[in-house]
Amino acid sequence: MTGDLLEYAIRGLPIGCVFALLAVGLTLTYRTSGVFNLAFAAQAYVSAAVFYVVRKEHEWPLLLAALLAIGVVAPLLGLILERGLFRHLRGTPPLTRIVTSLGLLVAIPELVKLWLGTQSQKNPPPLWPVTRTDEWLWNEGGRYVLDAGQVVTILSTALVVVGLTIMLRASAIGLRMRAVVESPRMAQLWGVDADRVSMVAWALSSALAGLVGVLLAPLFAELLPLHFFTLLVAALAACVVGRLVSIPLAVAGGIGLGVLQAVLAGLLPTDSVLSTGLRPALPFVVLFLLLLLRPPRLGDRVESDPLAGVDPPPPAPPSVGRSRGLTVANRVVAIGACVVGLFLGLAVLDSFWLQIVTSGLVLGVILLSFTLLTGMGGMVSLCQASFAAIGAFATAQITENAGLPVLTSMLAGALVAAIVGGLLAVPLLRLDGIYLALATLAFALMFQNVLVPLGWVSGGSTPIDVPRPLLGGLDLADDELFFVFAAVCLAVVGGLVVRLRSASTGRLLDALRGSEAASIAVGISPLRQRVVAFALAAGIAGFGGGLTASWTGSANYEQSFTFFAGLVWVVLVVTMGARSVQAAVFGGMAFFLMPELLQRLPLIPTDWTAGLSTALFGLGALTYVRHPEGIIQAQTTAVMRRFQRRDQGREPAAAPLAVKEVQAA
Amino acid sequence: MTENGSENGSGTEASLLTAEGVTKRFDGITALHDVPLEVHPGECVGLIGPNGAGKTTLFDCLTGRLRPEAGVVRFRGDRLDGCSGTTRARLGIARTFQRVELFAGMSVADQLLVAIQARSGRARVWRDLLGQGRPTPAEREQAGKITELLGLAAHVDRPVETLTLGQARLVELGRALACDPVLLFLDEPSSGLDRDETQALAVVLEEVRERTGTAILLIEHDVPLVRRLASRLYVLDAGRLVAHGETGEVLARPDVRAAYLGVSA
Numbered sequence: 001m002t003g004d005l006l007e008y009a010i011r012g013l014p015i016g017c018v019f020a021l022l023a024v025g026l027t028l029t030y031r032t033s034g035v036f037n038l039a040f041a042a043q044a045y046v047s048a049a050v051f052y053v054v055r056k057e058h059e060w061p062l063l064l065a066a067l068l069a070i071g072v073v074a075p076l077l078g079l080i081l082e083r084g085l086f087r088h089l090r091g092t093p094p095l096t097r098i099v100t101s102l103g104l105l106v107a108i109p110e111l112v113k114l115w116l117g118t119q120s121q122k123n124p125p126p127l128w129p130v131t132r133t134d135e136w137l138w139n140e141g142g143r144y145v146l147d148a149g150q151v152v153t154i155l156s157t158a159l160v161v162v163g164l165t166i167m168l169r170a171s172a173i174g175l176r177m178r179a180v181v182e183s184p185r186m187a188q189l190w191g192v193d194a195d196r197v198s199m200v201a202w203a204l205s206s207a208l209a210g211l212v213g214v215l216l217a218p219l220f221a222e223l224l225p226l227h228f229f230t231l232l233v234a235a236l237a238a239c240v241v242g243r244l245v246s247i248p249l250a251v252a253g254g255i256g257l258g259v260l261q262a263v264l265a266g267l268l269p270t271d272s273v274l275s276t277g278l279r280p281a282l283p284f285v286v287l288f289l290l291l292l293l294r295p296p297r298l299g300d301r302v303e304s305d306p307l308a309g310v311d312p313p314p315p316a317p318p319s320v321g322r323s324r325g326l327t328v329a330n331r332v333v334a335i336g337a338c339v340v341g342l343f344l345g346l347a348v349l350d351s352f353w354l355q356i357v358t359s360g361l362v363l364g365v366i367l368l369s370f371t372l373l374t375g376m377g378g379m380v381s382l383c384q385a386s387f388a389a390i391g392a393f394a395t396a397q398i399t400e401n402a403g404l405p406v407l408t409s410m411l412a413g414a415l416v417a418a419i420v421g422g423l424l425a426v427p428l429l430r431l432d433g434i435y436l437a438l439a440t441l442a443f444a445l446m447f448q449n450v451l452v453p454l455g456w457v458s459g460g461s462t463p464i465d466v467p468r469p470l471l472g473g474l475d476l477a478d479d480e481l482f483f484v485f486a487a488v489c490l491a492v493v494g495g496l497v498v499r500l501r502s503a504s505t506g507r508l509l510d511a512l513r514g515s516e517a518a519s520i521a522v523g524i525s526p527l528r529q530r531v532v533a534f535a536l537a538a539g540i541a542g543f544g545g546g547l548t549a550s551w552t553g554s555a556n557y558e559q560s561f562t563f564f565a566g567l568v569w570v571v572l573v574v575t576m577g578a579r580s581v582q583a584a585v586f587g588g589m590a591f592f593l594m595p596e597l598l599q600r601l602p603l604i605p606t607d608w609t610a611g612l613s614t615a616l617f618g619l620g621a622l623t624y625v626r627h628p629e630g631i632i633q634a635q636t637t638a639v640m641r642r643f644q645r646r647d648q649g650r651e652p653a654a655a656p657l658a659v660k661e662v663q664a665a
Numbered sequence: 666m667t668e669n670g671s672e673n674g675s676g677t678e679a680s681l682l683t684a685e686g687v688t689k690r691f692d693g694i695t696a697l698h699d700v701p702l703e704v705h706p707g708e709c710v711g712l713i714g715p716n717g718a719g720k721t722t723l724f725d726c727l728t729g730r731l732r733p734e735a736g737v738v739r740f741r742g743d744r745l746d747g748c749s750g751t752t753r754a755r756l757g758i759a760r761t762f763q764r765v766e767l768f769a770g771m772s773v774a775d776q777l778l779v780a781i782q783a784r785s786g787r788a789r790v791w792r793d794l795l796g797q798g799r800p801t802p803a804e805r806e807q808a809g810k811i812t813e814l815l816g817l818a819a820h821v822d823r824p825v826e827t828l829t830l831g832q833a834r835l836v837e838l839g840r841a842l843a844c845d846p847v848l849l850f851l852d853e854p855s856s857g858l859d860r861d862e863t864q865a866l867a868v869v870l871e872e873v874r875e876r877t878g879t880a881i882l883l884i885e886h887d888v889p890l891v892r893r894l895a896s897r898l899y900v901l902d903a904g905r906l907v908a909h910g911e912t913g914e915v916l917a918r919p920d921v922r923a924a925y926l927g928v929s930a
Contacts, residue, residue: 499794499796499798500790500794500798502798502799503792503793503797503798503799504792504793505793507771507775507778507779507782508779508782508783510768510771510775511771511779511783513769514768514769514771515766515768515769517730518762518767518840519768519783520730520750520751521728521750521754521759521760521762521766522754522779522780522840522841523751523754523755523780523784523844524751525751526751532790536790
């Protein structure tokens with residue numbers, strides 16, 4: 001028995017080492033720059049792809065290939081990101097940092113896939129002088145078998161951990177790094193170039209991400225981005241073990257997780273639900289439990305900087321710049337767009353484009369949940385796609401098993417999603433900012449890996465059919481009628497969101513975002529407000545999910561609700577403008593229109609369009625740094641200013657400083 | 666002095682807030698050690714002491730922002746142990762902050778309306794969905810009265826980011842008043858204000874007391890302001906109560922002058 005256990009444990013070591021390495025990289029940059037770089041998983045994928053191409057397709061010698069992938073491409077990418085992007089994120093609100101790294105996480109793998117082409121990458125080569133991992137096996141009396149890829153993983157991890165420890169403890173740059181971690185400004189006052197130190201840390205941890213990519217790839221039979229997302233969640237769990245600050249604890253957490261996973265795999269009966277469900281879900285379960293049972297203390301890191309007060313105050317939230325004129329203009333444009341849109345949809349568009357536009361409207365309903373949650377509540381949830389799926393599954397199950405009308409089932413589905421959201425929110429919302437985003441990502445992946453395959457949730461391998469609603473005498477099986485129905489649903493949900501935003505719910509959420517301490521002091525209960533917002537948003541997503549199922553004909557998870565789709569949605573809505581209803585509508589449209597439009601552009605290969613549009617959405621998130629109010633409102637404001645300037649020199653609508661001068665005079 | 670061992674709080678009926686033996690430690694540093702405090706209805710009590718004496722920590726312990734390691738806090742005779750900051754605020758304890766905490770991105774009027782709506786418990790999702798969630802004329806009128814009292818009527822629509830520090834402190838005071846407080850905690854309301862602004866603040870505070878009859882617990886470094894407003898004083902130094910009593914007597918004590926006034930001069 002103990003021999004078996006040891007065998008299982010040794011089998012878990014390599015993957016545990018990979019978790020640990022990525023966790024070290026994440027912790028290192030978080031400590032030196034305050035950015036929790038979700039894009040590390042994408043950077044690891046880049047290096048893995050580079051290594052695969054030069055080593056396997058061009059048959060470079062091992063050392064040269066490794067040098068290029070880990071020593072050149074990885075740090076270079078890291079430096080480009082640091083100089084071009086993350087350096088400018090210091091002192092920005094956590095939301096900005098999450099959105100930016102999320103955009104990269106979405107965009108980079110898509111770009112890599114475009115470069116790799118359509119054929120699959122089977123049997124990635126190990127970081128060892130062999131071309132296939134099983135050419136070299138370490139074998140002891142027929143037991144404890146490790147192949148080349150696994151042995152090199154364990155060895156490199158040991159080397160990296162020892163090397164990093166020595167560097168941080170005993171070298172000059174290590175000392176400076178620790179100083180910068182403590183307080184960048186203080187270090188600068190003592191003559192340390194904090195920017196350079198931070199660059200070294202980025203280059204180093206990016207190289208680490210590259211190493212992780214190259215090491216991880218041969219542990220699976222095929223090079224797929226999904227493995228890197230899964231890896232990311234495991235690494236996050238390891239980071240949380242170290243509370244995002246301790247590197248030794250992060251290493252221990254990573255290795256422990258890998259070993260635990262393998263031991264569970266060995267001990268649980270192979271065909272039980274526990275084994276098929278729990279094992280792949282383990283990183284998410286662990287992350288979830290860790291976040292709940294060992295909630296991070298506030299002020300664990302950057303806030304402990306004794307000179308933190310020197311920071312300029314964070315920029316005013318976008319609602320400040322929203323003048324009356326802008327609101328009126330928005331309403332006029334919105335009503336005009338509705339009328340023109342309905343006319344176009346019914347009279348001009350052919351059935352193909354009508355379907356695209358209807359899909360956009362339906363998605364717009366789901367995206368409105370972000371308007372409420374992220375725009376009003378300031379929370380980032382990466383599991384709205386899961387709530388939409390819950391709504392879709394519930395709609396399907398209720399329609400099929402209880403025989404209720406489809407519309408009633410949709411509302412019931414929304415209720416189910418809202419209840420699940422509310423129940424999830426109570427423990428989750430003790431977390432804040434980045435931790436909330438991580439926990440929702442963990443939930444989304446757990447939902448996808450564990451719950452979706454279950455028959456009572458999704459109906460098993462074939463999606464359950466959902467018919468179109470029958471309203472009075474109208475059968476919405478007709479696409480034109482469904483188009484109108486979807487537009488009405490979108491208008492109703494959008495109207496409710498606007499109503500909440502301008503009423504007490506919205507104000508209290510605004511207040512909470514403005515200052516939590518002051519909110520408590522006037523008698524607002526932060527947890528209650530946030531749970532309500534979370535549940536409402538989940539309900540909206542659930543309703544949108546039911547609508548999607550009815551539109552597409554079935555509650556099809558793979559087609560409509562994967563966690564990756566959820567990531568793209570967040571990025572899309574936030575880029576367009578998290579607070580505005582139009583942004584949700586435009587976002588839904590863009591999601592479906594963009595690939596079709598790209599397809600019709602010259603010079604773009606047709607098999608590129610889907611990936612390219614996702615990559616563009618991801619890269620779009622980078623505008624968030626400059627326009628947190630979203631590009632739609634930024635454009636509207638710019639246009640209005642131009643008009644006002646032409647009208648003669650009345651003060652610009654969104655310029656608080658100018659207002660101040662005028663009123664102070 | 667406070668009575669000993671009375672669990673039902675019968676002896677504290679005359680006082681609004683009583684604290685006994687409040688002790689708070691941060692990682693081995695004792696920020697407050699066995700501090701008592703008592704505030705009667707309608708009274709203005711000053712809390713003074715050098716920087717780092719534990720005044721704001723005591724505020725935070727009383728308002729529920731921090732959990733003290735030991736000590737009993739009673740409000741109108743009821744023990745507040747385990748009550749969240751939200752609950753205490755709803756009971757009628759309002760506060761301002763040493764570093765101004767306003768709702769970023771909202772106008773002056775909205776700051777007050779949020780407080781009024783939170784206090785009235787009228788903020789409910791179903792109300793909002795039925796279209797009844799906007800501020801009522803009565804609520805707007807209440808906000809208007811407060812802005813007028815504070816001399817902020819000209820600034821109601823301005824975003825708070827555009828206010829001067831003096832105006833921001835007044836808005837914070839106004840927001841606390843919008844909660845209809847029985848007891849008002851003011852944390853260094855004059856810090857960062859010039860002499861004229863401080864004078865104006867004193868006038869406003871006197872008027873607030875006259876109109877609302879609320880009790881005030883005041884942390885303040887400005888001795889003339891304390892002398893003008895507070896009838897009784899507590900003096901903290903290094904987390905311990907070093908003196909308390911009538912304002913004039915306390916300020917005249919040599920040890921207080923040495924420990925506090927000497928330092929601040």
